[in-house]
Amino acid sequence: DVVMTQSPLSLPVTLGQPASISCRSNQSLIHSDGNTYLNWFQQRPGQSPRRLIYKVSNRDSGVPDRFSGSGSGTDFTLKISRVEAEDVGVYYCMQGTRWLWTFGQGTKVEIK
Amino acid sequence: QVQLVESGGDLVKTGGSLRLSCAASGFIFSDYYMSWIRQAPGKGLEWVSYISSGGSSIYYSDSVKGRFTISRDNAKNSLYLQMNSLRAEDTAVYYCARSGRSPDYWGQGTLVTVSS
Numbered sequence: 691d692v693v694m695t696q697s698p699l700s701l702p703v704t705l706g707q708p709a710s711i712s713c714r715s716n717q718s719l720i721h722s723d724g725n726t727y728l729n730w731f732q733q734r735p736g737q738s739p740r741r742l743i744y745k746v747s748n749r750d751s752g753v754p755d756r757f758s759g760s761g762s763g764t765d766f767t768l769k770i771s772r773v774e775a776e777d778v779g780v781y782y783c784m785q786g787t788r789w790l791w792t793f794g795q796g797t798k799v800e801i802k
Numbered sequence: 803q804v805q806l807v808e809s810g811g812d813l814v815k816t817g818g819s820l821r822l823s824c825a826a827s828g829f830i831f832s833d834y835y836m837s838w839i840r841q842a843p844g845k846g847l848e849w850v851s852y853i854s855s856g857g858s859s860i861y862y863s864d865s866v867k868g869r870f871t872i873s874r875d876n877a878k879n880s881l882y883l884q885m886n887s888l889r890a891e892d893t894a895v896y897y898c899a900r901s902g903r904s905p906d907y908w909g910q911g912t913l914v915t916v917s918s
Contacts (some may be wrong), residue, residue, distance in 0.1 A: 725903075727903040727904060731847075738897060738908040738910055738911055739897070739905075741906050782847055784904065786903035786904045789852070789861050790861070790863050791903075793846055793848070794846075795846055796847075
């Protein structure tokens with residue numbers, strides 16, 4: 691299976707400041723069709739996960755533009771340009787390139 | 803709007819069986835692949851199973867292979883997960899999710915608790 695490793699696992703952030711989460715895979719996530727199926731999800735406390743980013747850098751409808759995704763191959767990043775109170779929760783990366791699709795361990799974002 | 807509503811979660815004894823259901827609405831169900839994803843209490847997300855739009859392609863994680871069966875009824879806009887030989891480690895919230903290479907809509911989840 692593809693192993694997804696996130697860092698840090700805990701991220702205390704000051705409101706209005708930027709935040710960055712790293713996600714690394716142990717295999718290239720470039721699919722034979724040329725796409726890279728790396729996605730980011732947000733799970734607020736007590737809620738179901740919500741997709742934020744698909745195929746590395748595409749924001750889902752309704753996702754604020756302070757969220758951005760980047761990366762290639764095995765190394766990916768989710769950035770929040772200015773953290774707001776509603777951004778508190780756990781963030782997961784997930785690869786959909788090779789079955790078994792796998793998630794990272796999650797990064798807990800909290801306000802300092 | 804897209805809605806996915808899971809049901810069927812319960813407290814069940816080790817070795818027992820349970821059938822989860824997911825009722826879909828707000829989109830053409832038969833056009834989409836669907837998945838079950840679970841989350842143990844206080845833990846991360848784990849993909850359980852995946853079924854193609856017509857039901858011909860099915861995948862399972864190794865942890866449930868041979869014990870769980872995913873199915874769908876496109877006429878009823880419904881997804882199912884038959885879970886047999888349940889173990890304590892199957893205790894989790896089970897989410898139904900609309901999927902391609904990525905789950906874009908998730909249900910609210912249904913809790914399965916396996917205890918002796």
